[in-house]
Amino acid sequence: MLACAAMPSHLTPLHSAAAEAVAAHAGVAASELKVETPPRPEMGDFAVGCFTIAKAKKANPAQVAKEIAAAFQPTELLASATAAGPFVNFRANRAAAFKWLIGAATGGSLLPRTLGAGKTITIDYGSPNISKRLAYHHIRSTTIGHALAQSFRALGYRVVAINFLGDWGTTHGMVLAAYERWGAGAPPTIDLLDQLYKRFRAEVADPEGEGRAWLKRLENGEPEATALWQRFRDVSWAEFEEVYRILDIHYDDLNGEAYFAKQTDAILEKLKDEGLLVESEGAQVVELEEEKAPIVLLSKDGTTLYATRDVAAAIYREERYHPTRSLYVVDRGQSFHFRQLFKLLAKMGFGWASTCQHISFGQVKVGGKKAGSRLGNVVLMRDVFKIAEDEVREVIAQVNPSLPADVRDQVARQVGIGAMIFGNLASQREKDIEFDLDKAVSLDGDSGPYVQYSHARCASILRKANEPVATDVDFGKLASDAEWAVAKRLADFPEIVVRATDNCEPHVICHYLLELAGEFSRWYTAGNGDATLRVLVDDAEVRRARLALVAAVQATLREGLSLLGMAAPDQM
């Protein structure tokens, strides 16, 4: 349903050139051809398989590849073509390719900036419940959603970042009841509220019934209950805001469940008129096809439910923003809820129900068990951030003792938080993550700090060069395979970001950055043993060309990190 047509608008001119070279001799559109990377660099730079072409012609793929390679005429960007079995492998004209790639990367035009022009994406992420601190497991929705928001924005989409606060419902009725019973008068701190809520659930005979009774009072607009609820919401938001500030997340829409609780009457009325809303075991429900459980929209006490408010919110998002895609970045435990919700929207006749998508993700486990405030087992997000930051500060003090204390503290925060973000984004969404503090704060190997460090080294070289980066230089001076390997990675960036957004999988960006950083490090390290391979060599023309390549890598690493929501310090 989300498959985009064969629109290769995100391809680099290099990829397009390869596709066109084959298309010209194959009688197919270039846009239908997939341009790949050969498994080993010595085979070529770009590859196009001839399987489908051969099939259409009822010919042997290897023979077709041979013919296409033989007919190839060099272009500005492509130097040669060779057949390798069923593949046509192209070699780039390196000087021209360097020029385009480095120019695009340093000029900020490597990514297709207008791919999403005129399209809006709403992303519901974070969305914590109030009266509770942000626990570590909240980090997944928050970081995945933010990375998606950043990525869509980078491609020119209009993004509406939504924090659908869990600030309404029976749970919050319980918090009110508990506070009134045991805490009245005490300043309603978030910790106190959480504590009272837990006690309430443990000690009261019918906590949910009492909770619904208080919710009823809220839904009836009783001033005292509402004023108290508002205080709870305010202290909660103050806490959340602190974390969002640390993560540099800014929401566009903060309407939580409470906002939509007021809009459910008309929806329920309409459902009733259409005969969809029926009574079942005292509650008001809508039966859904192929689901054994109906969706419950009104409790037996007449209070609204999560689903009711979500229906109102979905309609609001459509009417207000007209999104091309409406994304819900919420843990997998809620898959059933979203399946029901989307089915109900479709049943109500909303064609746009198909634009709604649950972006689910696996659990964060602590000690093998699901982390979450219901089961206890809570690790607070800010505590983890603090530990990571402290750990990094120590490493910096050892490795880079000359860094001024204020810079060191700032970098420690950027790298510590970055390690957390990267660690949470680096694997596929659907996989569960085992929270291991030691591993989380580790700076070795495939990690966020490794990418940031590579970026800092680029910055360091550019600082040391002390001359402006020029891109109108003789790129023929970049003669080593190591330099070419770095540039080729740059060419992969656009497709990676498009894939990350199409599939809502930010982890592909993480892996891309590790590869780009790794390729850069290999090139860079070669200079340790051989001074002629260093960027800062005496030959001015070679030096300028290499500096341009470093600048291109730096710009791409910085941009990639920003897509993930990570800072890119210039020194660390």
Next chain:
RNA sequence: GCACCCGUAGCUCAGCUGGAUAGAGCGUUGGCCUCCGGAGCCAAAGGUCAGAGGUUCGAAUCCUCUCGGGUGCGCCA
């Protein structure tokens, strides 16, 4: 019981919109700076891609089944 997710090296994971010899990191072993920052680089060792069928010229990748682990299944969110 029904539904969904996961199963790739000792460990943590890429690769899964089908393509060429399945890749990283950690850990283990052995190397590399009178250095443009060693938070780095190179090399060795390590895999019946859970198992069995099927589709295909071609399957870790798609389909079916089995096994193992996890989650969900009306008035919580």
